[in-house]
Amino acid sequence: MASIFSKIIAGEIPSYKVAEDENYYAFLDINPLAEGHTLVVPKKEVDYIFDLDDKTLSGMMVFAKKVAEKIKEMTGCKKVAVVVLGLEVAHAHIHLIPINSESDVDFHREKLQLTPEQFAEIARKLSE
Ligand code: AMP
Secondary structure (H helix, E strand, C coil): CCCHHHHHHCCCCCCCEEEECCCEEEEECCCCCCCCCEEEEECCCCCCHHHCCHHHHHHHHHHHHHHHHHHHHHHCCCEEEEECCCCCCCCCCEEEEEECCHHHHCCCCCCCCCCHHHHHHHHHHHHC
């Protein structure tokens, strides 16, 4: 069965798209730790990130770099953290999270409650 992220990539489930090319897709995390919290996924469906072939893995980081530059520009954050968990969704992905301090990447923190309009506006700014 296709993963929820494959369904998002196929357009079967809606997402707030930030960037896309032939191999990768970036969209806003629906439970963001901060405005601009984005997920980068390979279109190829593989569960564990280190099971990706080298070309897909390295290309994913180069793709993520461009998205991270946008996040930094939009939020004015100190840095963009790169986090890989993958315990909830079995489709390799990188979390890109704008941070100003270490505590900004605490996944136990309460997530932001954003309206659809706010998500759409953030995605619009990041995809400009
Ligand atoms: P993990 O697999 O532990 O890295 O967590 C999966 C992440 O995907 C979580 O931060 C979820 O909020 C996020 N997520 C799950 N479903 C969706 C969705 N339909 N759209 C956007 N983000 C999602």
